[in-house]
Amino acid sequence: MAAPSPTDHKSRKLLGRLSLPELRxxxxxxxxxxxxGVLLLVAxxxxxxxxNIPAISASYSSVRSFHIxxxxxxxxxxxxxxxxxxxxxxxxxxxxxxxxxxxVAGDLRDARAAALPVIAALCGMAVPAxxxxxxxxxxxxxxxxxxxxxxTDIAFALAVLAVIGTSLPSALRAFLxxxxxxxxxxxxxxxxxxxxxxxxxxxxxxxxxxxxxxxFLLRRGVHGxxxxxxxxxxxxxxxxxxxxxxxxxxxxMGLMLRxxxxxxxxHSPGERIEHLVxxxxxxxxxxxxxxxxxxxxxxxxAIAQVFTRPETLGVVLGLxxxxxxxxxxxxxxxxxxxxxxxxxxxAWPDVLAVASLAGIGFTVSLLIGELAFADDPVxxxxxxxxxxxxxxxxxxxxCVMLKLRNRRYRxxxxxxxxxxxxxxxxxxxxxxxxxxxxxxxxxxxxxxxEHRRRAETEAATALQTAAGSTNDGDRPA
Numbered sequence: 001m002a003a004p005s006p007t008d009h010k011s012r013k014l015l016g017r018l019s020l021p022e023l024r025x026x027x028x029x030x031x032x033x034x035x036x037g038v039l040l041l042v043a044x045x046x047x048x049x050x051x052n053i054p055a056i057s058a059s060y061s062s063v064r065s066f067h068i069x070x071x072x073x074x075x076x077x078x079x080x081x082x083x084x085x086x087x088x089x090x091x092x093x094x095x096x097x098x099x100x101x102x103x104v105a106g107d108l109r110d111a112r113a114a115a116l117p118v119i120a121a122l123c124g125m126a127v128p129a130x131x132x133x134x135x136x137x138x139x140x141x142x143x144x145x146x147x148x149x150x151x152t153d154i155a156f157a158l159a160v161l162a163v164i165g166t167s168l169p170s171a172l173r174a175f176l177x178x179x180x181x182x183x184x185x186x187x188x189x190x191x192x193x194x195x196x197x198x199x200x201x202x203x204x205x206x207x208x209x210x211x212x213x214x215x216f217l218l219r220r221g222v223h224g225x226x227x228x229x230x231x232x233x234x235x236x237x238x239x240x241x242x243x244x245x246x247x248x249x250x251x252x253m254g255l256m257l258r259x260x261x262x263x264x265x266x267h268s269p270g271e272r273i274e275h276l277v278x279x280x281x282x283x284x285x286x287x288x289x290x291x292x293x294x295x296x297x298x299x300x301x302a303i304a305q306v307f308t309r310p311e312t313l314g315v316v317l318g319l320x321x322x323x324x325x326x327x328x329x330x331x332x333x334x335x336x337x338x339x340x341x342x343x344x345x346x347a348w349p350d351v352l353a354v355a356s357l358a359g360i361g362f363t364v365s366l367l368i369g370e371l372a373f374a375d376d377p378v379x380x381x382x383x384x385x386x387x388x389x390x391x392x393x394x395x396x397x398x399c400v401m402l403k404l405r406n407r408r409y410r411x412x413x414x415x416x417x418x419x420x421x422x423x424x425x426x427x428x429x430x431x432x433x434x435x436x437x438x439x440x441x442x443x444x445x446x447x448x449x450e451h452r453r454r455a456e457t458e459a460a461t462a463l464q465t466a467a468g469s470t471n472d473g474d475r476p477a
Contacts, residue, residue: 036282037159040362043287044294044388051295064292074241080292084367087285089236089250091363094281095184096254097274102181104259105268116334117175121182123330124358125150128322132314141310145372145383147190149318149390151364154180155282157357160395161402168402169412171343172354179327179358187364191245195371204242207249210235215256218269245371286363293366294388296381303389305382312386315369319359319390320397327355345412353401359394361387 050060069075069082077085102108108117128149136143154177161168168176214231232253240246259270267275296302306312331351335342342348369383402409419426421439430436 034155034158034162036278036286037155037157038162039283039287040153040155040290041159041163043290044362047291047293047295048298048388050291052298060295064295073237075237083285083289083292084370085240085246086236087289088363088367089247090277090281090285091250091289092184092188092247093250093254094274094278095181095188096251097257097259097270097277098181098254099185099251100255100257101259101268101270101274102178105261106178108178108182112338115338116331117178117182119334120175120327120330121179121186123333124152124179124323124327124355125183125186127326127329128318131322132318135314135317136310139310139313141314142373142379145311145315145369147187147194148365148369148372148383148387149315149322149361150183150190151187151361151368152180152183152323152358153360153362153364153391155286156362156391157360157395157398160357160360160399168354169345169409171346172350176354176358183358184364187368188248188251191368191371192248195368196244199243200241203238204244207235207238207242207244210238211249211252211256214253218256218258247367289363290366293370294362294384296384296388298385298388302382302385306386306389309382311373311379312382315365315383315386316390316393319361319365319387320356320393323359323361323394324352324356324397327358328352331355347405349401350405353398353405356394356401357398359398360391362391365391 047060051057064080065078067076067078069077108114129146132146132149133143135141136145157176157180210231214228214235217227217231232249235253236246236249239249254270257268257270257273259268261268306316328348328351332348342351365387366384369387370380373380373383421430421436421443
């Protein structure tokens with residue numbers, strides 16, 4: 001497919017170079033996500049081994065169904081539910097901060113810049129849902145799981161990149177991260193709207209009162225974890241008992257934090273708190289959720305069932321085909337109708353590879369699978385197996401496409417990171433700065449002078465050696 005061509009001088013770059021602050025933020029965020037993704041991958045493998053080794057598989061079911069918590073507060077939950085409803089609230093809290101930052105200080109603050117990732121993310125969620133529904137309508141299956149293949153797991157995707165040793169240029173990394181942020185927003189809305197029933201309005205009113213108090217304390221500049229952590233736990237407990245999924249409390253509190261910097265501030269409160277909480281989310285909350293949710297049977301019969309049952313086949317095709325077609329098609333359409341021109345350093349197959357990589361759906365897909373088929377434990381496990389298999393297929397396809405371009409990506413990444421004048425700013429961001437070129441001129445002049453000195457030294461040494469050889473030759477035997 002040919003790239004859309006600009007029609008006038010106001011054409012914009014699609015997936016162009018990031019600003020320097022955005023480049024640094026994206027780099028820090030993705031490094032943290034990559035570490036978390038590797039831990040997530042390890043936890044998922046451990047869960048699969050635990051659930052499929054006959055000698056210990058029974059203990060897996062026993063452990064994750066073990067109940068703990070105060071029953072008088074309506075919180076006598078299994079470990080699996082504590083992981084899904086409690087620990088994932090921390091994950092969604094961080095997602096809320098990321099979303100708030102993108103809206104007020106990142107790419108999403110500019111409507112024109114936000115159009116591309118928003119359109120791509122929407123198409124990347126709508127097309128997998130349509131694929132799932134079509135498969136199940138034609139196969140006479142349940143359409144309840146339409147939302148399962150709509151989510152992207154950025155941490156798992158980055159873990160795959162880390163494992164295969166492939167680097168992405170900053171523009172593609174930022175695009176993938178922004179896609180995931182928008183994806184998380186719509187996943188939260190889906191959970192809130194479609195998986196909420198039997199609302200307890202008294203508990204919900206209490207949760208909203210707690211959120212209002214949380215917001216008021218933030219605006220008054222009250223500090224201290226000993227104030228906010230107990231309040232957050234109360235809000236979470238009330239939200240859980242209201243019937244609304246408890247992770248909504250996490251994202252709501254994350255969205256309330258200020259993510260803009262004031263005079264004299266090096267980091268906003270949202271950035272500081274995200275920096276503190278992200279390790280807890282990526283290093284503990286999400287891996288524990290994976291440990292208690294990803295343990296499904298992967299026998300030959302179970303794997304065959306994934307490709308024959310419409311619900312599970314719809315999940316696999318939604319992740320592998322729907323995500324790729326949706327994100328790539330949405331990106332191309334956004335470029336076509338916003339007069340954007342693809343960055344000359346990239347090609348449309350690069351966008352296709354990232355779209356395929358976004359087909360790795362894990363954390364939120366597993367959560368939605370549990371919610372969609374809560375009344376059918378067998379089908380829940382089969383859908384989880386479909387998520388794992390679909391994500392694996394998407395990862396393999398993406399890895400093949402990315403590996404074909406890895407040499408090009410490495411060259412682009414090295415150019416983005418080169419800092420020959422050692423001032424802490426990549427050279428590519430100083431091309432139009434006269435002071436940079438003067439510094440580089442001095443550096444090259446010093447290098448040239450050093451090479452001249454070395455040349456003179458080597459020449460003198462060579463002459464002395466030659467003279468010594470001549471004298472030795474003239475000396476009588």
